[in-house]
Amino acid sequence: MTDKKKTIKIMDTTLRDGSHSVRHQFTLEDITAISSALDESGVYAIEISHGDGLAGSSIQYGWSLFSEEERLSAANQVIKKSKLAVLLLPGIGTREDLQKAIACGTKMARIATHVTEADISEQHIKMCKDMGLEVVTFLMLAHMEPPSKVLEQGKLMESYGADVVYVVDSAGAMLPDDVRAKVGLLKEHLKVEVGFHAHNNLGLGIGNTLAAIEEGATVVDGSLCGMGGGSGNAATEVLAAVLDRAGYDTGVNLYKMMDAAEEIVRPRMLRPQIIDRSSLALGYAGVYSSFLLHTYKAAERFKVDPLDVLIELGKRRVVGGQEDMIVDVAYELARSKSKNRQGSMGS
Amino acid sequence: MSAKKVNVAIIGPGNIGTDLMYKILKRAKYMSLKLMVGIYADSEGLKRAAELGIEVSSEGIDVVLRDKSIKMAFDATTAAAHLKNAKLLKNAGIRAIDLTPAAIGPYVCPVVNLGENLDAPNVNLITCGAQATVPIVWAISSVTRVKYAEIVATLASKSAGPGTRQNIDEFTQTTARGLEIVGKAEKGKAIIILNPAEPPIIMRNTIYTIVEDQKKEEILAAVERMVKRIKEYVPGYRLRMPPIFDEEKITTMIEVEGAGDFLPTYSGNLDIETSAAIAIGDRIAERLVKGEMGTA
Numbered sequence: 001m002t003d004k005k006k007t008i009k010i011m012d013t014t015l016r017d018g019s020h021s022v023r024h025q026f027t028l029e030d031i032t033a034i035s036s037a038l039d040e041s042g043v044y045a046i047e048i049s050h051g052d053g054l055a056g057s058s059i060q061y062g063w064s065l066f067s068e069e070e071r072l073s074a075a076n077q078v079i080k081k082s083k084l085a086v087l088l089l090p091g092i093g094t095r096e097d098l099q100k101a102i103a104c105g106t107k108m109a110r111i112a113t114h115v116t117e118a119d120i121s122e123q124h125i126k127m128c129k130d131m132g133l134e135v136v137t138f139l140m141l142a143h144m145e146p147p148s149k150v151l152e153q154g155k156l157m158e159s160y161g162a163d164v165v166y167v168v169d170s171a172g173a174m175l176p177d178d179v180r181a182k183v184g185l186l187k188e189h190l191k192v193e194v195g196f197h198a199h200n201n202l203g204l205g206i207g208n209t210l211a212a213i214e215e216g217a218t219v220v221d222g223s224l225c226g227m228g229g230g231s232g233n234a235a236t237e238v239l240a241a242v243l244d245r246a247g248y249d250t251g252v253n254l255y256k257m258m259d260a261a262e263e264i265v266r267p268r269m270l271r272p273q274i275i276d277r278s279s280l281a282l283g284y285a286g287v288y289s290s291f292l293l294h295t296y297k298a299a300e301r302f303k304v305d306p307l308d309v310l311i312e313l314g315k316r317r318v319v320g321g322q323e324d325m326i327v328d329v330a331y332e333l334a335r336s337k338s339k340n341r342q343g344s345m346g347s
Numbered sequence: 348m349s350a351k352k353v354n355v356a357i358i359g360p361g362n363i364g365t366d367l368m369y370k371i372l373k374r375a376k377y378m379s380l381k382l383m384v385g386i387y388a389d390s391e392g393l394k395r396a397a398e399l400g401i402e403v404s405s406e407g408i409d410v411v412l413r414d415k416s417i418k419m420a421f422d423a424t425t426a427a428a429h430l431k432n433a434k435l436l437k438n439a440g441i442r443a444i445d446l447t448p449a450a451i452g453p454y455v456c457p458v459v460n461l462g463e464n465l466d467a468p469n470v471n472l473i474t475c476g477a478q479a480t481v482p483i484v485w486a487i488s489s490v491t492r493v494k495y496a497e498i499v500a501t502l503a504s505k506s507a508g509p510g511t512r513q514n515i516d517e518f519t520q521t522t523a524r525g526l527e528i529v530g531k532a533e534k535g536k537a538i539i540i541l542n543p544a545e546p547p548i549i550m551r552n553t554i555y556t557i558v559e560d561q562k563k564e565e566i567l568a569a570v571e572r573m574v575k576r577i578k579e580y581v582p583g584y585r586l587r588m589p590p591i592f593d594e595e596k597i598t599t600m601i602e603v604e605g606a607g608d609f610l611p612t613y614s615g616n617l618d619i620e621t622s623a624a625i626a627i628g629d630r631i632a633e634r635l636v637k638g639e640m641g642t643a
Contacts, residue, residue: 059596091540094516117504319542320540321540324501
């Protein structure tokens with residue numbers, strides 16, 4: 001008897017989560033080059049959206065260089081096999097934005113909510129299912145709640161029609177045991193597939209993804225060269241190599257994927273995707289990874305230490321999408337700094 | 348002798364309806380709460396109203412329509428129910444203040460455009476996010492052309508009821524339209540975030556604008572004046588960060604702490620909605636009272 005290798009689907013998010021790393025300034029040429037390289041290497045899905053999902057282009061999250069329709073249409077022209085996917089966060093984007101994306105060739109919708117707020121995704125999941133899309137759902141900042149909560153919310157998403165429910169480590173704050181507990185519990189109690197999305201702020205992007213797969217996750221996210229919020233995601237090319245060595249079938253051509261990372265993506269990167277002090281602080285304090293570059297900007301504007309801002313954001317239990325809180329915290333820190341200074345001058 | 352008052356009714360004895368009841372009893376100068384109706388006999392809100400000596404019924408809007416003394420009704424039901432109620436109230440000559448997203452009548456924010464809508468048979472409260480942010484955008488619009496306004500409303504998860512949750516697109520789309528129609532921004536965008544932190548956070552809003560002319564002093568003064576005016580009917584409305592000017596944008600942050608009349612203080616989002624409804628109702632009632640007195 002020959003052992004059939006277990007299949008793992010890799011979804012690449014270079015052109016969505018990776019969009020944070022270039023402040024949402026991907027050109028249409030970047031998009032066609034990267035998506036055609038990904039398509040040729042055999043990745044299951046290619047996610048393209050603003051980093052904060054459809055309609056994320058804003059003052060709050062940063063403007064995109066091109067509209068969602070322009071970017072999706074450009075990619076759709078070169079993608080042959082992979083599924084074109086978009087991300088949507090209810091509260092930011094709407095069903096209307098999804099409909100526009102579907103008109104541009106989108107085949108998969110990924111609908112994301114904070115880990116406690118699954119019920120705001122019902123309309124969007126149902127509409128996408130009705131329109132024949134594959135629907136993946138995200139429970140973001142999964143490190144903030146116990147496994148039982150993750151399961152309760154995952155069950156809601158399953159009941160709305162999700163094909164896959166993801167545990168999403170948006171802050172890169174989860175340790176492997178935490179990943180195992182949450183993915184394992186979902187796997188045990190859900191009928192649908194379970195997925196995992198890592199961030200590398202604690203250096204565990206690949207390790208946590210492997211732990212998730214060992215607990216039964218069959219869909220995982222990566223991005224070329226690890227491009228993404230904070231210190232980035234699990235690098236797709238590394239994931240392909242590791243999963244191949246571990247004996248899984250991802251359907252990906254490893255050499256083509258390595259070339260895509262090295263030749264297509266690396267020259268386009270604006271900053272190295274490393275674990276610097278601030279991204280480590282994101283993971284340590286449990287703060288949403290895409291806050292990183294916004295924090296640098298606000299720290300400079302108000303002349304405060306970005307590390308202080310991140311640690312305070314962690315204390316306030318800020319959730320995804322609350323980028324305005326970065327300014328709020330930096331403003332307050334600056335004010336209390338100047339008050340202290342005035343106080344010491346007065347005494 | 349106290350001034351003559353207008354008899355009003357509340358349709359929908361849920362959390363919003365109950366908070367409205369306490370606010371009318373506490374604050375209204377020209378309204379007298381005569382009747383509260385719902386559709387469930389075991390409604391907690393109806394029970395509370397009955398205990399306070401208010402006439403109650405679980406037979407719905409028909410009871411309101413039959414009572415010829417009622418001149419105004421607050422509808423705190425649902426958009427679908429209000430679509431039906433609006434017509435019935437209009438035919439009965441009862442002024443409707445619509446707290447649902449149905450938006451049949453004009454969008455009204457009391458400190459911005461109530462004056463021009465005092466005679467409308469039906470007025471709509473837009474959304475809580477709009478009540479909190481539209482006046483600031485309008486204040487800036489009164490100084491310079493606002494090319495773009497974007498707001499981020501962050502609410503405690505516990506203060507967002509099933510209606511908001513299941514219709515979250517309606518919230519962002521309606522708020523964005525409110526920024527344009529009432530706030531006078533050329534383009535509006537709204538984002539809503541639910542935060543489950545414990546203890547619950549109070550409602551906070553960030554208002555970004557891109558304007559033609561950053562007249563700093565005038566904008567600061569206009570925003571501060573507006574905050575003072577809002578405080579008159581929403582005492583917990585506070586400027587958290589006065590307008591900060593960057594090359595490309597102006598950022599203003601406000602927070603809204605509820606009065607705790609019935610709903611908990613963190614749900615400033617609901618408080619600003621019911622407070623605005625009372626402010627609108629009282630103004631319309633004042634006119635009705637004074638009009639009647641004039642003809643008497």
